[in-house]
Amino acid sequence: MNVREILRSKPEGVVTIAPDASVHEAMRVLVRHNIGALLVVSDGAIQGILTERDLLRTGAEDPQRLLQGKVEELMTRDVITASEGVELDEVMNIMTERRIRHLPITREGKPWSMISIGDVVNALRNSSEAENRYLHSYIAGTPL
């Protein structure tokens, strides 16, 4: 199962924000979409990623910056991405080894979607359910 298949049930696209948007605006966008990370994009190119963890780190250090800062001051610039054809196992490896919970997905080198650790667990749950249904039906000798 690859990323393209996993994300089939999700709305297309990725939620983005401009580097010069305020941190407060970024928090509002995250809450509105009920997500934990925004891709920071300008002129169609990925500039960074802003996650809940970036906001938390800033808040712990100097909460005032959450009121006055801009996205580009807080975002992580070194963005790890994967292409839409990457397999689920590889996504799990990247997330565990790099300790990240959001992986921006590219199609033909351009930002296309975002896979979260929640999507990964959901996909694993669905695939093991499907496998169980198949095995039960196989053992019972009845068609699916």
Place this chain on the structure above:
Amino acid sequence: MNVREILRSKPEGVVTIAPDASVHEAMRVLVRHNIGALLVVSDGAIQGILTERDLLRTGAEDPQRLLQGKVEELMTRDVITASEGVELDEVMNIMTERRIRHLPITREGKPWSMISIGDVVNALRNSSEAENRYLHSYIAGTPL
């Protein structure tokens, strides 16, 4: 594989905070431990849970409250918990259906640990690696 087995590799205990601690202190504790949720405890009893998402929601609404608020004003009071004997599949179901990424674990009814969605993915990765090693060794006919 149950929660007790999954958490064997993690340091024992759960990071807690008092309900009347400041939100700023909570952010500092989260960052210091590199975690996304704190169990709010007073007199040994669970009062709530404070997660990154609670902080984000508050920040989106009124960032000033991150500077001046107390933990008990922001925390989620309706805490979903599971006992140490719960199976991994059940943890995945709870996390997906309730849309949570942290599940406090109890032992004999008392707060004992916390399992995160990152722990779940790591456990699944390790178990499928172990299974692969077993299958390879089985096919090759060599002992493990």
